[in-house]
Amino acid sequence: MMQNVHLAPETDEDDLYSGYNDYNPTYDTEELENDTAFQQAVRTSHGRRPPITAKIPSTAVTRPVATGYGSKTSLASSMGRPMTGAIQDGVTRPMTAVRAAGFTKAALRGSAFDPLGQSRGPAPPLEAKNEDSPEEKIRQLEKKVNELVEESCIANSCGDLKLALEKAKDAGRKERVLVRQREQVTTPENINLDLTYSVLFNLASQYSANEMYAEALNTYQVIVKNKMFSNAGRLKVNMGNIYLKQRNYSKAIKFYRMALDQIPSVHKEMRIKIMQNIGVTFIKTGQYSDAINSFEHIMSMAPNLKAGFNLILSYFAVGDQEKMKKAFQKLIAVPLEIDEDDKYISPNDDPHTNLVIEAIKNDHLRQMERERKAMAEKYIMTAAKLIAPVIETSFAVGYDWCVEVVKASQYVELANDLEINKAITYLRQKDFNQAVETLKMFEKKDSRVKSAAATNLSFLYYLENEFAQASSYADLAVSSDRYNPSALTNKGNTVFANGDYEKAAEFYKEALRNDSSCTEALYNIGLTYKKLNRLDEALDYFLKLHAILRNSAQVLYQIANVYELMEDPNQAIEWLMQLISVVPTDSRALSKLGELYDGEGDKSQAFQYYYESYRYFPSNIEVIEWLGAYYIDTQFCEKAIQYFERASLIQPMQVKWQLMVASCFRRSGNYQKALDTYKDIHRKFPENVECLRFLVRLCTDIGLKEVQEYATKLKRLEKMKEIREQRIKSGRDGSGGPRSRREGSAGSDSGQNCSASSKGERLSAKLRALPGTNEPYESSSNKEIDASYVDPLGPQIARPKTAAKKRIDEDDFADEELGDDLLPE
Numbered sequence: 011m012m013q014n015v016h017l018a019p020e021t022d023e024d025d026l027y028s029g030y031n032d033y034n035p036t037y038d039t040e041e042l043e044n045d046t047a048f049q050q051a052v053r054t055s056h057g058r059r060p061p062i063t064a065k066i067p068s069t070a071v072t073r074p075v076a077t078g079y080g081s082k083t084s085l086a087s088s089m090g091r092p093m094t095g096a097i098q099d100g101v102t103r104p105m106t107a108v109r110a111a112g113f114t115k116a117a118l119r120g121s122a123f124d125p126l127g128q129s130r131g132p133a134p135p136l137e138a139k140n141e142d143s144p145e146e147k148i149r150q151l152e153k154k155v156n157e158l159v160e161e162s163c164i165a166n167s168c169g170d171l172k173l174a175l176e177k178a179k180d181a182g183r184k185e186r187v188l189v190r191q192r193e194q195v196t197t198p199e200n201i202n203l204d205l206t207y208s209v210l211f212n213l214a215s216q217y218s219a220n221e222m223y224a225e226a227l228n229t230y231q232v233i234v235k236n237k238m239f240s241n242a243g244r245l246k247v248n249m250g251n252i253y254l255k256q257r258n259y260s261k262a263i264k265f266y267r268m269a270l271d272q273i274p275s276v277h278k279e280m281r282i283k284i285m286q287n288i289g290v291t292f293i294k295t296g297q298y299s300d301a302i303n304s305f306e307h308i309m310s311m312a313p314n315l316k317a318g319f320n321l322i323l324s325y326f327a328v329g330d331q332e333k334m335k336k337a338f339q340k341l342i343a344v345p346l347e348i349d350e351d352d353k354y355i356s357p358n359d360d361p362h363t364n365l366v367i368e369a370i371k372n373d374h375l376r377q378m379e380r381e382r383k384a385m386a387e388k389y390i391m392t393a394a395k396l397i398a399p400v401i402e403t404s405f406a407v408g409y410d411w412c413v414e415v416v417k418a419s420q421y422v423e424l425a426n427d428l429e430i431n432k433a434i435t436y437l438r439q440k441d442f443n444q445a446v447e448t449l450k451m452f453e454k455k456d457s458r459v460k461s462a463a464a465t466n467l468s469f470l471y472y473l474e475n476e477f478a479q480a481s482s483y484a485d486l487a488v489s490s491d492r493y494n495p496s497a498l499t500n501k502g503n504t505v506f507a508n509g510d511y512e513k514a515a516e517f518y519k520e521a522l523r524n525d526s527s528c529t530e531a532l533y534n535i536g537l538t539y540k541k542l543n544r545l546d547e548a549l550d551y552f553l554k555l556h557a558i559l560r561n562s563a564q565v566l567y568q569i570a571n572v573y574e575l576m577e578d579p580n581q582a583i584e585w586l587m588q589l590i591s592v593v594p595t596d597s598r599a600l601s602k603l604g605e606l607y608d609g610e611g612d613k614s615q616a617f618q619y620y621y622e623s624y625r626y627f628p629s630n631i632e633v634i635e636w637l638g639a640y641y642i643d644t645q646f647c648e649k650a651i652q653y654f655e656r657a658s659l660i661q662p663m664q665v666k667w668q669l670m671v672a673s674c675f676r677r678s679g680n681y682q683k684a685l686d687t688y689k690d691i692h693r694k695f696p697e698n699v700e701c702l703r704f705l706v707r708l709c710t711d712i713g714l715k716e717v718q719e720y721a722t723k724l725k726r727l728e729k730m731k732e733i734r735e736q737r738i739k740s741g742r743d744g745s746g747g748p749r750s751r752r753e754g755s756a757g758s759d760s761g762q763n764c765s766a767s768s769k770g771e772r773l774s775a776k777l778r779a780l781p782g783t784n785e786p787y788e789s790s791s792n793k794e795i796d797a798s799y800v801d802p803l804g805p806q807i808a809r810p811k812t813a814a815k816k817r818i819d820e821d822d823f824a825d826e827e828l829g830d831d832l833l834p835e
Contacts, residue, residue, distance in 0.1 A: 144191065144194075144195045145195065147191065148188065148191050148192060148195065151184060151187065151188045151191065152188055152202065152205065154184060155181050155184050155185050155188060155205060155209065156205070158177050158178075158180050158181035158184065159177075159178070159181050159208055159209060159212050161177045162174045162175075162177035162178040162181060162212055162216060163212065165177060166215075166216065166219060171216070171219050171220050172220070174216050174219065175216040175217065175219075175220050175222075178209075178212050178213040178215075178216040179213065181209050181212065181213070182209055182210070182213050185205065185206060185209045188202075188205075189201060189206070203238055203239065207233065207239050207242075210229055210232060210233050211233060211245070213229050214226045214229035214230045214233070214245075214248070215248075217229060218248070218251075218252055223252050223255065223256055226252055227249060227252055230245055230246075230248060230249050230252075231249075233245055234246060234249075243268070243269065243272030243273075244269055244272060244273055244280070245269075246265045246266075246268045246269040246272070247265070247266065247269040247284055247287070249265045250262045250263075250264075250265035250266040250269065250287065251287070253265060254287070254291060254294075257294075259291050259294055259295045260295075262287075262291050263288060263291050263292070266284055266287050266288045266291070267288070269284055270284045270285070270288075278311075278312065279312070282308055282311065282312050282314075285304050285307060285308055286304070286305075286308060286316065286317055286320075288304050289301045289304030289305045289308070289317070289320060289324075290320065292304065293320065293323065293324060293327075298324045298327045298328050299328070301320070301324045302321065302324045302325065302328075305317050305318075305320050305321035305324060306321065309321060309340055313340065313343070313344050314344060315341065315344055315385060315386055315389050316389075318337065318340050318341035318344055318389070319341060319389040319392070319393055321337045321340070321341075322334060322337045322338060322341060322393045322396070322397065323396075325337050326396055326397060326400070329400075331400065331401045334397045334400070334401055335397075335401055335411075338393055338394070338397060338412070338415065339415060341389065341390060341393060342390065342415060342416065342419040342420075342421065343419070344386070346382060346383060346386055346420070347382075348379040348382055348383060354367055354370070354371050354376070355367075386421070387421065387424060390416070390421055390424060391424065391427065391428070391431065394409070394412040394416070394428055394431075395431060395435075397412070398411075398412050398432075405432075405435060406432065409428060409429075409431075409432040409435075412428055413425050413428050413429060416428060426452070426459045429448065429451070429452070430448075430449070430452070430459070430462060430463060430466065432448055433445045433448035433449045433463075433466065434466075436448060437470070442470060442474070445466075445470065446467060446470060449463040449464075449466050449467045449470075450463075450467070451463075452464075458490075458491060460486070460487075460490040460491075461487045461488075461490035461491035461494050461497055462487075462494075464483045464484070464486040464487035464490060464497070465483075465484070465487040465494065465496050465497045465500055467479075467483040468480045468481075468483035468484040468487060468497070468500040468501075468504070469500060471483060472500065472503060472504065472507075477504050477507050477508065480500070480503075480504045481501070481504040481505075484497060484500045484501035484504055485501065487500065487501075488501055493524045494524070495521040495522075495524045495525040495528040495531060496521075496528075496530075498517050498518070498520050498521035498524065498531070499517070499518065499521050499528065499530050499531045499534065501517050502514045502515075502516075502517030502518045502521065502531070502534060502538075503534065505517060506534070506537075506538060511538050511541050511542050512542070514534075514538050515535055515538045515539065515542075518531045518532075518534055518535035518538065519535065522535070527558060529555060529558060529559060532551055532552075532554060532555040532558070533551075533552075533555055533564070533565070533568075535551050536548045536549075536551040536552045536555065536568060537568075539551065540568075540571075540572065540575075545572055545575055545576050548572055549569065549572045549573075549576075552565055552568050552569045552572060553569065556569060561592050562592075563589055563592050563593045563596065563599075566585055566586075566588050566589040566592065567585075567586075567589055567599065569585045570582045570583075570585035570586045570589060570602075573585060574606070579606050579609060579610060582606055583603065583606050583607070586599055586602060586603045586606070587603070590603070595626050596626075597623040597624075597626040597627030597630060597633075598623070598627075598630075600619045600620070600622045600623035600626070601619065601620060601623040601630060601632070601633050603619040604616045604617070604618075604619035604620035604623065604633075604636070607619065608636075613640070616636075617637075617640055620633055620636050620637055620640075621637065624637060624653075628656060629656075629660055631657060631660060631661065634653045634654075634656055634657045634660075635653075635657065637650075637653045638650040638653040638654050638657070638670065641653070642674070642677075647674040647675075647677045647678045648674070648678050650670075650674050651671055651674045651675065651678075654667050654668075654670040654671045654674065655667075655671055657670075658671065665691060665694075665695050665698055665701070668687065668690075668691045668694075669691065669700060669701065669704075671687055672684050672687035672688050672691065672704065675687055676704075676708070681708060681711075681712065684708065685705075685708050685709075685712070688701055688704050688705050688708065689705070692705060692720075696723075697727060699724065699727050699728065699731065702720055702723055702724040702727065703724060705720040706720045706721050706724055
């Protein structure tokens with residue numbers, strides 16, 4: 011082996027360390043950039059030639075190369091340097107490594123340390139994407155589909171259901187295009203199933219939100235039947251919900267049960283919700299025993315408020331009293347899982363703790379806790395009101411049992427509200443004495459309950475027109491709770507009833523300061539300012555109330571009435587038009603519109619609204635009078651007959667309506683019918699002078715023999731009338747001052763009482779302009795047509811609102827409030 015190894019000859023055997031400082035230029039890499047032969051070999055195939063031998067003469071110019079100590083030797087470069095492991099000129103060279111280790115003397119020569127190669131400059135720019143490539147097109151299309159699905163969901167959350175459906179359809183179309191492109195480029199295994207599932211599910215949801223149930227069911231079927239979608243079976247719950255909305259209860263139960271079978275038992279909460287849906291569906295179909303089984307299972311596994319309440323409803327439907335009691339006790343025992351109120355009370359004066367408590371006092375979690383507690387109280391109160399009348403022999407005993415159960419539970423504060431609700435039940439049964447006795451039991455309770463009970467008592471006494479008692483209990487309610495707007499409103503009503511409108515307005519203002527949304531106080535203060543003739547302020551309050559109660563007919567009428575009092579008929583007409591859009595069958599509002607149009611001189615519009623009012627309420631005597639006078643004025647006496655005949659049916663003792671009927675027959679040329687009508691009137695009212703005058707004139711014109719008989723009766727009646735008038739005149743002349751005044755007042759009173767209606771005298775005076783009284787054969791027009799409008803609120807007091815419209819635990823109890831139309835106009 012050693013025969014091929016050639017050792018370097020020793021030139022100087024005495025110097026053991028000679029040659030260590032010599033530098034071989036072969037290993038000099040720093041000058042390679044300036045070596046033309048090396049650069050040519052790199053650029054061409056010259057460097058890939060077979061290795062040359064040492065016999066090839068050198069072509070490169072030799073250059074001196076410095077050693078580590080500065081000594082220089084002249085060696086051949088590149089092509090002329092001795093090859094590794096070869097013999098040159100009989101001198102052997104030691105073997106060297108095939109590849110350099112990479113260490114240079116650059117550090118020794120002053121170059122900076124650059125391990126990351128930052129001195130080489132920035133990296134070359136990335137290659138531009140080819141947008142025409144199929145992969146890039148697929149990627150962009152997939153991004154667009156995701157954006158459309160997100161936009162559809164956002165539009166649905168904002169309430170724009172049509173836009174949400176359009177976006178969902180667009181996403182479905184683009185997703186189908188995406189699937190076809192993927193099938194052409196890649197294998198079917200690379201199709202994005204999650205994207206397809208989300209697109210279809212969103213489309214089905216939007217169909218359902220837009221009540222396009224058939225399309226929604228078809229889309230859900232596509233998802234459910236595709237075996238590639240995992241957990242798609244639970245979407246059968248949504249299909250069951252759609253069938254429930256369509257009232258197809260049998261299919262709804264079928265799909266609920268199918269979904270229940272496909273959901274594993276580990277998803278306990280989901281299974282409970284589906285079973286609750288099944289129970290509700292059984293209630294809707296009337297299968298109460300099956301519903302009871304479902305709700306009983308839920309209450310045994312995971313009790314909740316809705317299931318407990320529905321269980322009570324089911325037992326109530328089947329009439330099982332004992333089970334109702336047990337179900338009510340289960341409902342009471344359902345845990346609320348909310349923090350106590352003591353958590354939000356600072357235990358000390360630590361500023362950091364106070365800041366934390368102030369921050370969480372009304373955050374979203376606290377609001378959710380309040381909503382859950384309010385829902386629990388609502389279910390318990392409703393269940394107690396439902397079962398109390400049936401679980402015992404009387405509703406009072408049933409209420410007492412419910413109160414005892416509630417007192418022993420975590421809802422102890424509801425016991426007082428149940429007692430007040432018991433009093434309200436007495437009110438609905440017209441048992442005012444028991445209601446008063448029940449409410450008086452709260453006079454020694456805490457301030458909140460005492461104020462509520464006193465407010466209800468004040469309301470009761472106000473309904474019975476016992477204003478002194480109503481005022482005293484209103485004072486008690488206000489003293490117990492000065493910030494109770496219902497108590498202040500009741501106090502204002504009692505003051506209003508006594509005629510002290512200024513003081514009543516002050517109480518209403520205080521109620522509004524405590525609760526700016528107290529609609530009763532707003533309405534009543536508007537009525538108060540109308541009484542004080544402060545119309546601008548009244549209008550302001552009614553407009554504020556209109557902003558709260560947009561479709562209240564009473565508020566709309568009051569605004570129109572104020573504008574009428576302010577002599578602005580155009581505005582009054584505009585608000586009355588809004589009123590009849592809310593209550594199109596209100597005959598009084600229609601007749602009021604007719605009156606306003608008549609005052610403006612628009613007879614055609616007035617006739618239209620008067621006629622509509624007559625259609626809905628054909629017994630309004632003022633409307634009948636106006637319509638009859640309108641037809642006479644337009645020379646259509648035949649059409650006026652039916653209105654005056656109806657008026658004679660409504661007021662059979664008023665002879666003027668029958669005289670008007672006879673006058674219409676005469677003016678239309680039907681003299682025989684007119685004569686028969688006059689004879690009938692004479693039989694009913696033999697002392698009516700006007701009827702006899704018409705009979706004498708008609709008989710004379712026709713030439714009947716009865717003319718003499720009627721003439722004799724007429725003379726006798728006229729003579730008796732003259733004697734009566736002379737007696738009255740002589741009696742007035744002979745009477746003294748005070749006595750005459752008393753007789754005069756008595757006469758005026760008797761004159762008012764003898765009329766058949768409160769407006770009889772005025773209507774008689776207005777009808778004298780119509781034909782048939784003094785000038786039977788001459789046409790005359792009705793210049794003044796009275797159709798005065800009565801306030802639709804009326805002078806009567808309305809009944810209180812039902813307690814079901816508001817929660818009982820609030821301070822302003824629904825049955826204690828004075829309604830909008832409580833104050834007489």
